[in-house]
Amino acid sequence: MCGELTHRCLGFLQRLKAAVHYAVGCLCEEVAEDKDVQFSKQTIAAISEITFRQCGTEVCILSRYFYVLCRHAKRSTVTTEDVKLLARRSNSLLKYITQKSEELASSNMEQKEKKKKKSGAAKGGRTSGEQETAVTESEDSNMA
Numbered sequence: 001m002c003g004e005l006t007h008r009c010l011g012f013l014q015r016l017k018a019a020v021h022y023a024v025g026c027l028c029e030e031v032a033e034d035k036d037v038q039f040s041k042q043t044i045a046a047i048s049e050i051t052f053r054q055c056g057t058e059v060c061i062l063s064r065y066f067y068v069l070c071r072h073a074k075r076s077t078v079t080t081e082d083v084k085l086l087a088r089r090s091n092s093l094l095k096y097i098t099q100k101s102e103e104l105a106s107s108n109m110e111q112k113e114k115k116k117k118k119s120g121a122a123k124g125g126r127t128s129g130e131q132e133t134a135v136t137e138s139e140d141s142n143m144a
Contacts, residue, residue: 012063013060016052020048020052021052024044024047024048025044025048028044062086065086066082069082070082080101083097084097084101
């Protein structure tokens, strides 16, 4: 069990390290365009390594914390509520995470509504507004 957990953590850390490297590369590209300079691959790798090492300890602590939280809740997926629990001691961080979470939720709802409208229009069905109007009209005719 402990070996399996260690193997999972190593895989997670490798993916995280790759993500940090990618993010640093994107940031370096932006800076390069703005400042008209170039970054070598070695420089990007060095910045990535320094960033990862600086954050490495915190990442291990966070990953263990989230793992324990999920196990306690009998889940295998970290939720936004888990992240908010971790950030509750920093009001500004909690506020930021809550704001971003709400933005993502509203964006997801908008995308779902667009998909429903597309699928309803493709099938020749009524939109939700048309259905409400039809229901209201049929209720009115039943009352008369």
